Amino acid sequence: MSDDGTGRDEADDPERADADRGDDIGDSSGVDRSGDHADDGGSLLAGIDTAMRGQFGWYSVAKKEFRDTVRSKLLWLLSAVFVGVFALPVLLGLVVGFGPNVSRITTDQFFQQRSTIVSGLVPIVAIAVGYAAVGGERESGSLKVLLSLPYDRRDVVTGKVVGRSAVVAVPILVGYVLSAAVLATVGAQLSVLGFVVGSLLTALLGVVFTGLAVGASAATSTTRRAMVWAVGVYVYLVLFWGSFASSAGGLLREYAGAAVDTSLQVSLFLQLLDPTRGYGTLVDSALGQSTIAARAGMVQGPQRVAAYCQQALGGDLSMGGAGGFTCQPGAGGVPIYFSDAAVLLYMLLWLAVPLLIGYRLFGTADL
Amino acid sequence: MPAIELDGVTKRFGDVTALRGVDMTVEEGEIFGFLGPNGAGKTTTIDVLLDFVRPTSGSAEVLGYDAHADSQRIRERTGVLPEGYDIYERLTGRQHLNFVRESKGADDDVDALLARVGLDLEDADRKAGGYSKGMKQRLVLAMALVGEPDLLILDEPSTGLDPNGARRMREIVREERDRGATVFFSSHILGQVESVCDRVAILQDGEVVAVDSVEGLREAADAETVLTVRLAAPVDGAAEAAAGVDGVTEATADGATLTVRCASDAKMDVLSAIEDAGAEVEDFDTEEASLDELFAAYTEGER
Numbered sequence: 001m002s003d004d005g006t007g008r009d010e011a012d013d014p015e016r017a018d019a020d021r022g023d024d025i026g027d028s029s030g031v032d033r034s035g036d037h038a039d040d041g042g043s044l045l046a047g048i049d050t051a052m053r054g055q056f057g058w059y060s061v062a063k064k065e066f067r068d069t070v071r072s073k074l075l076w077l078l079s080a081v082f083v084g085v086f087a088l089p090v091l092l093g094l095v096v097g098f099g100p101n102v103s104r105i106t107t108d109q110f111f112q113q114r115s116t117i118v119s120g121l122v123p124i125v126a127i128a129v130g131y132a133a134v135g136g137e138r139e140s141g142s143l144k145v146l147l148s149l150p151y152d153r154r155d156v157v158t159g160k161v162v163g164r165s166a167v168v169a170v171p172i173l174v175g176y177v178l179s180a181a182v183l184a185t186v187g188a189q190l191s192v193l194g195f196v197v198g199s200l201l202t203a204l205l206g207v208v209f210t211g212l213a214v215g216a217s218a219a220t221s222t223t224r225r226a227m228v229w230a231v232g233v234y235v236y237l238v239l240f241w242g243s244f245a246s247s248a249g250g251l252l253r254e255y256a257g258a259a260v261d262t263s264l265q266v267s268l269f270l271q272l273l274d275p276t277r278g279y280g281t282l283v284d285s286a287l288g289q290s291t292i293a294a295r296a297g298m299v300q301g302p303q304r305v306a307a308y309c310q311q312a313l314g315g316d317l318s319m320g321g322a323g324g325f326t327c328q329p330g331a332g333g334v335p336i337y338f339s340d341a342a343v344l345l346y347m348l349l350w351l352a353v354p355l356l357i358g359y360r361l362f363g364t365a366d367l
Numbered sequence: 368m369p370a371i372e373l374d375g376v377t378k379r380f381g382d383v384t385a386l387r388g389v390d391m392t393v394e395e396g397e398i399f400g401f402l403g404p405n406g407a408g409k410t411t412t413i414d415v416l417l418d419f420v421r422p423t424s425g426s427a428e429v430l431g432y433d434a435h436a437d438s439q440r441i442r443e444r445t446g447v448l449p450e451g452y453d454i455y456e457r458l459t460g461r462q463h464l465n466f467v468r469e470s471k472g473a474d475d476d477v478d479a480l481l482a483r484v485g486l487d488l489e490d491a492d493r494k495a496g497g498y499s500k501g502m503k504q505r506l507v508l509a510m511a512l513v514g515e516p517d518l519l520i521l522d523e524p525s526t527g528l529d530p531n532g533a534r535r536m537r538e539i540v541r542e543e544r545d546r547g548a549t550v551f552f553s554s555h556i557l558g559q560v561e562s563v564c565d566r567v568a569i570l571q572d573g574e575v576v577a578v579d580s581v582e583g584l585r586e587a588a589d590a591e592t593v594l595t596v597r598l599a600a601p602v603d604g605a606a607e608a609a610a611g612v613d614g615v616t617e618a619t620a621d622g623a624t625l626t627v628r629c630a631s632d633a634k635m636d637v638l639s640a641i642e643d644a645g646a647e648v649e650d651f652d653t654e655e656a657s658l659d660e661l662f663a664a665y666t667e668g669e670r
Contacts, residue, residue, distance in 0.1 A: 060466065064466050072457055141449075141451045141453040142453040142455055144451065145454065147417070147419065148445070148446075149470040150439050150440075150470060150471060366380070366419070366420040366421065
């Protein structure tokens with residue numbers, strides 16, 4: 001993919017690496033090295049650690065990154081935010097609101113209560129964690145120390161993404177685990193699978209925006225520019241993407257003579273490209289809605305839901321349910337590009353594309 | 368196989384030309400000084416060796432590998448003390464060294480490395496954000512030594528070091544050379560390069576103006592010693608007498624003060640010639656050539 005790729009064969013070629021180290025063994029002094037790995041934990045962990053080091057060039061960078069960031073107390077602050085701001089008020093509201101009927105609280109209600117604030121705030125937190133990842137080191141000069149070690153630039157970007165993603169994902173998961181523990185204690189009926197998948201999707205949302213921010217920080221030479229790009233993309237998605245998606249469909253119908261169902265499909269498809277909307281509809285699927293209901297539910301208002309259900313998704317309406325009707329799959333099923341797997345893929349593209357652009361530009365830049 | 372081979376390396380940043388066709392060969396096992404004023408292009412040259420920047424034209428090989436295509440392989444066997452670096456403020460000195468060991472697959476004794484560069488064990492367990500410039504410099508030097516590299520690239524290594532630290536650093540440079548490593552050492556201070564290097568290249572305005580042994584450099588420096596002599600009273604013919612001595616390039620009189628440019632071993636002959644001319648020497652002062660004058664000596668000599 002890039003002419004920088006040559007360095008990578010070293011990791012795939014252990015014999016070669018051993019041979020290189022071989023000359024050093026003869027004249028090394030053989031001093032006692034016990035105690036230097038005291039912080040590596042148990043022997044199983046130490047074994048995994050060694051294996052990862054041998055296998056992946058980025059692993060040590062990611063570990064250093066995580067360790068460095070943990071020390072900044074950012075991780076603890078974020079954990080406090082995710083538990084204190086995201087989880088506790090929702091839990092309190094639910095528990096107080098249900099009073100004696102607390103056992104009727106469902107996983108669905110817990111996620112619904114917090115979905116807006118989560119899809120709004122998780123990206124912001126992730127951008128804050130990631131935007132200075134590469135540019136910050138470039139500005140301070142520590143990148144010179146890092147790149148004087150045998151890492152290629154892709155290792156640095158990958159290590160940054162993995163390390164900082166962990167910094168975002170761990171507090172999110174901690175928040176969910178604590179919430180689950182509280183809900184289980186008060187006797188709520190939890191769907192374990194729904195809770196687990198919902199938590200993982202939220203962590204993925206954080207990872208996607210961390211990737212976007214790290215990609216921006218690799219692509220630009222200053223942290224300021226990286227922040228402008230990452231925040232700009234996010235603000236555009238939140239404020240303008242929805243209306244862009246619906247008007248794009250309308251324009252197709254107006255000027256290209258597209259059929260109504262085609263134009264609705266285009267609108268829905270564009271909506272799904274927004275990772276925060278993709279996250280929302282995937283959580284709905286995870287919590288037990290049918291795929292078609294989750295997709296149709298992305299639009300506001302019963303009439304539009306009905307239109308999307310029938311015309312974009314080829315579904316049928318049946319009476320009953322929260323909005324007076326339920327959207328059910330038609331004979332042809334849901335088109336593959338609206339399936340859960342496709343939506344997950346669109347989210348992952350948001351992780352991959354900015355990183356590829358970032359790596360490309362960083363890989364060829366003069367530092 | 369040379370440790371470093373630069374062939375016509377040119378680097379332009381926009382309109383600015385940082386390097387103009389640099390040719391240079393550093394042999395294996397030598398301490399090679401890279402001398403030049405600030406802004407001459409020393410750091411850009413080192414950046415090319417480490418693939419931090421890519422040359423506009425020309426080729427660079429390090430340890431037999433292409434500096435760009437095989438950079439990672441080069442850096443496995445190279446220890447670097449870069450210029451304008453920073454450390455990770457929240458990690459301790461020891462964690463820095465462990466990270467380098469892990470990155471290079473080396474198993475050096477961290478305590479021994481710390482002792483070698485003169486960093487206290489107590490300081491090593493503190494966060495490096497609180498280190499002084501000299502301590503940071505010692506830490507990064509220790510990091511460069513991890514894994515017994517075949518090549519050490521040290522960019523202005525004495526920056527921030529006290530005289531003791533600078534002496535320690537020079538000892539380490541010699542020890543590393545004696546172990547078999549090649550040391551590439553940049554500086555803008557003549558004295559540092561002179562006291563430790565086997566050979567020297569002089570870079571000015573992005574061009575290598577001279578490559579010489581340290582003896583040759585010393586001779587060139589000596590040729591440019593400036594002797595200032597104050598006489599008790601002005602004496603006609605004193606300057607002419609000084610100018611007649613072997614090894615004197617120029618002698619001028621300004622009242623009772625004579626300024627004589629000469630080789631340093633001609634100093635005593637000059638003084639006695641002045642006294643023979645009937646002048647009474649009240650005081651004299653010698654000044655070694657500055658780097659700029661040295662460059663002038665080389666550039667004038669070559670062209």
